[in-house]
Amino acid sequence: MFSGAQISLYPMTGDFVSVILGALEAIDPYRKRFRIETDDLSTLVVGPPEELFPLMRDLFVAAAKSGVHVVLSATVSRGCPGEPDAEICTPTTDLGRVSQGADAIETSLAAVDAAARTGQTVAAQFSYYPLGDGRHMDEIYAAIDFLKESGVFDRAKNFCTKLRGDAGPVFATLGEAFLNFAPEGAHVALDLTVSANSPTRVR
Amino acid sequence: MFSGAQISLYPMTGDFVSVILGALEAIDPYRKRFRIETDDLSTLVVGPPEELFPLMRDLFVAAAKSGVHVVLSATVSRGCPGEPDAEICTPTTDLGRVSQGADAIETSLAAVDAAARTGQTVAAQFSYYPLGDGRHMDEIYAAIDFLKESGVFDRAKNFCTKLRGDAGPVFATLGEAFLNFAPEGAHVALDLTVSANSPTRVR
Numbered sequence: 126m127f128s129g130a131q132i133s134l135y136p137m138t139g140d141f142v143s144v145i146l147g148a149l150e151a152i153d154p155y156r157k158r159f160r161i162e163t164d165d166l167s168t169l170v171v172g173p174p175e176e177l178f179p180l181m182r183d184l185f186v187a188a189a190k191s192g193v194h195v196v197l198s199a200t201v202s203r204g205c206p207g208e209p210d211a212e213i214c215t216p217t218t219d220l221g222r223v224s225q226g227a228d229a230i231e232t233s234l235a236a237v238d239a240a241a242r243t244g245q246t247v248a249a250q251f252s253y254y255p256l257g258d259g260r261h262m263d264e265i266y267a268a269i270d271f272l273k274e275s276g277v278f279d280r281a282k283n284f285c286t287k288l289r290g291d292a293g294p295v296f297a298t299l300g301e302a303f304l305n306f307a308p309e310g311a312h313v314a315l316d317l318t319v320s321a322n323s324p325t326r327v328r
Numbered sequence: 329m330f331s332g333a334q335i336s337l338y339p340m341t342g343d344f345v346s347v348i349l350g351a352l353e354a355i356d357p358y359r360k361r362f363r364i365e366t367d368d369l370s371t372l373v374v375g376p377p378e379e380l381f382p383l384m385r386d387l388f389v390a391a392a393k394s395g396v397h398v399v400l401s402a403t404v405s406r407g408c409p410g411e412p413d414a415e416i417c418t419p420t421t422d423l424g425r426v427s428q429g430a431d432a433i434e435t436s437l438a439a440v441d442a443a444a445r446t447g448q449t450v451a452a453q454f455s456y457y458p459l460g461d462g463r464h465m466d467e468i469y470a471a472i473d474f475l476k477e478s479g480v481f482d483r484a485k486n487f488c489t490k491l492r493g494d495a496g497p498v499f500a501t502l503g504e505a506f507l508n509f510a511p512e513g514a515h516v517a518l519d520l521t522v523s524a525n526s527p528t529r530v531r
Contacts, residue, residue, distance in 0.1 A: 142527070284333070325367075325368035
């Protein structure tokens with residue numbers, strides 16, 4: 126099992142470096158359980174799949190507190206057969222309850238309900254890619270059924286689904302979609318955009 | 329057939345709105361052949377698959393000419409079975425020469441060699457997702473063989489491949505990878521990040 130993400134933060138300000146560096150402190154509590162590497166395009170985090178979305182939530186909320194328009198963009202992956210198994214990625218929860226159908230939705234909804242609010246409103250959109258078998262659309266449709274009941278569903282868009290709400294339930298919804306709708310060994314990728322403080326839509 | 333992209337531009341300046349609006353003029357020549365819609369997260373372009381990367385190249389190079397650090401992020405898709413067929417998306421070239429193996433690589437390399445230079449150096453990384461069959465890694469590995477010979481290959485990263493060079497051959501390489509390594513009717517998605525004027529690496 127290998128799981129992780131390539132994460133980028135884009136603060137729309139000339140002072141973007143200090144916003145990014147300030148926000149990075151928010152991931153200090155995760156450093157012991159993750160391998161983290163940065164280059165000029167993104168920061169790689171490799172670690173347990175169930176902690177990826179909490180890590181991104183804490184990073185993004187810290188950046189959004191700067192008040193500037195800021196976007197997080199990430200490519201999230203688990204089970205890629207081209208990556209080596211890594212002990213650091215051992216999940217501490219059961220992954221992939223898709224075979225249980227409605228149960229995956231129920232479990233996921235309970236996790237979203239339990240998510241702590243952060244006080245930060247965000248808009249997000251993401252594409253979900255269950256790879257490597259013939260029934261990828263079934264898994265996508267099951268995940269969409271969950272998303273529509275999540276309480277943070279905004280609308281379906283071409284190629285992606287849009288969410289809106291408090292960062293707590295939004296990132297919880299993303300995490301559950303990533304963890305629960307493809308089998309444990311499956312290759313799953315998720316392409317994510319999260320935005321805060323946009324002047325285009327203020328609420 | 330349905331093909332298009334959700335595209336976002338992130339200029340790292342407080343004046344980001346004017347950089348984005350200025351760059352949008354660069355896609356005027358494409359408007360007749362594309363359906364284009366914008367919301368607070370991204371701009372949807374729907375049209376012929378072989379014109380998606382030229383459109384993004386022209387948009388990004390125009391934004392990069394502002395001189396500020398700017399990033400383009402996009403989710404690109406063709407053949408999604410959840411989207412309706414659309415006449416506007418009819419390809420004018422042959423798609424998907426993966427069955428011809430080495431020929432797909434040769435055709436793609438010739439297209440990259442013929443790409444006009446723009447004078448704008450960019451760094452890019454992307455993930456390529458051929459969906460819905462059991463041999464997706466074969467298609468990924470064939471595409472990687474092409475990328476390594478493209479002249480703009482930088483390095484393999486976890487979950488993605490990094491390119492660097494002039495925007496002309498970089499976007500041509502991305503376009504060929506998207507068009508040529510999965511069959512015509514296949515569902516293919518590509519998750520893209522392109523950066524210019526980053527202070528992290530100047531060359």
